[in-house]
Amino acid sequence: METKQDQFHSASPNIRRYDLDRLRVIAFAILIFFHVGMFFNHWDWHIKNNVITHAVEWPMRFSSQWRMSLLFMISGAGVYFALGSRGPAAFLKERFIRIFIPLVFGMFVIVPPQIFFERLTQGQTYGYVDFYKTVFQFVPYPQGSFSWHHLWYLVYIFCYSLLGLPLLLLLRRYTGFTQRLAAFFSNPWSLIIVPVLWHVGGSILLAEHFPTTHNLVRDWNEHFHDFTLFVTGFLLCSQPRFWETLQKHRRLTLGIWVTLTIALYAFYWTVDRDMDATQWLVYDVIKTTNAWCILLSIFGYGYTYLQFSNPFLRYANEAVYPFYILHQTVIICLAYPLINAPVHWFVKFIYLCVATFLICLGTYHFLIRKSNFLRIVFGMKAVKRQKTGESVEPISSIS
Secondary structure, X not given: OOOHHHXXXXXXXXXXXXXXXXXXXXXXXXXXXXXXXXXXXXXXXXXXOOOOOOOOHHHHHHHHXXXXXXXXXXXXXXXXXXXXXXXXXXXXHHHHHHHHHHHHHHHHHHOHHHHHHHHXXXXXXXXXXHHHHHHHHOOEOXXXXXXXXXXXHHHHHHHHHXXXXXXXXXXXXXXXXXXXXXXXXXXXXXXXXXXXXXXXXXXXXXXXXXXXXXXXXXXXXXXXXXXXXXXXXXXXXXXXXXXXXXHHOHHHHHHHHHHHHHHHHHHHHXXXXXXXHHHHHHHHHHHHHHHHHHHHHHHHHHHHHOOOOOHHHHHHHHHHHHHHHXXXXXXXXXXXXXXXXXXXXXXXXXXXXXXXXXXXXXXXXHOHHHOHXXXXXXXXXXXXXXXXOOOOOXXXXXX
C-alpha cells in the first residue's frame, strides 16, 4: 500500500510543501529580531547604539547557528521542485527574473541608505544626493559605496543555482544514487556523524585562509558550507525515505541539540575562555553537531506537524521576500536617530522590532503587491489581477 509520504512525493510537481513554506517564513521573520539585535551587541555592524550589551548576544548566538543554514537548505529544496515543473532554460530565466533583478534593484535603491547612515556615523556631513553619486563610482564597500550588504544571500543562491545546475540535474535524474544515499543515512548516527565530519573538515582546511566576508570571489569557506547545505536540501526532496528518517528520529536530534546547547551556554557562550588549537577543535565539533541536529530536528518536526495551509501562510509566503529585501534598510533608517537617545536599550529594541515590522507590512500590503513593477523588482510574480488563491509555484519565490 502506498503511504501518505509516497503519495506526497509522487504527486504533481506543483504540490506545495507547506512545512517548508512555514519554516521559511519563520527563518526570515527571525531576521528582523537578529538585525535589530546587531544595533545593540558587541559584534561588528554598520551602526551602533550608544549603549551596547552582551545580553542581546545570548539568544542571537543560538539562532545564528542555524538560521541561514535553514534558508540554504530550503532554497535547495525549492530548486528540486522548480526543476520538476520547468526545464533548465525556463528555470534559468526564472532565476534571473526572481533573484537577479531584485538583487540589482536592491543594490541601487535599497542598500545605499544603509551606507549613507553609516558614513554619517563616521563623520561625513554630505546630503543623500551627494552621497548617492558615489554609488556609481562602483567602488566596492567598505572603501566605496557599492555593495549588496544583507542581499548577499541572493547573490549566493543565484550563483549556486546557475553553477550547480549540471550537478542538480544529474542528482534528479539518477534516482538509484539518491536511493542509496537515503538508505545509508537512514541510520541516525550516520545522518549526524558524517555531515558533522564533512563540515568540520572543511572548516579546518578553509576557515583560517578564507574567513567569512560575503565577498563572492574570496568566501570559499562560506561557499563550502552554504553550497553543501544547498545541495543537501535538494537531496532531501529527492527521496521520501530522507523525510521518514528525519521524522522517525526527531526526538533523538531534539535531545542532542538541547543538551549541547546547554553545554555551549554553560562552558563557552557566557564565559571567557582561552582555548588552544585542540580545544578550538572540540568546540567546533560540539557547535557543528549542535547546529546540524537543530536543522534535522526542525525539518523532522516540521514534516510531522506543519503540512497544512491557511490564509495567513498564503499571505506570509508571498510577503516574506519583500520583507527580507526591505527590513535591514528600515532598521538602520529607524535606528540612526536613536543612537544617542536617552532611552534604555531594551525599549529601543522593542520599538525597532515593532516599527520595522509595521513599516515593511504597510509597504508590502499597500504598495508592493498592488504594483506589477514593484512586484517584479521585489521578486514577486506580476499578476493581471489580485488573486486570493495560492500560487502553484513550488515552495518559494527565493528558492
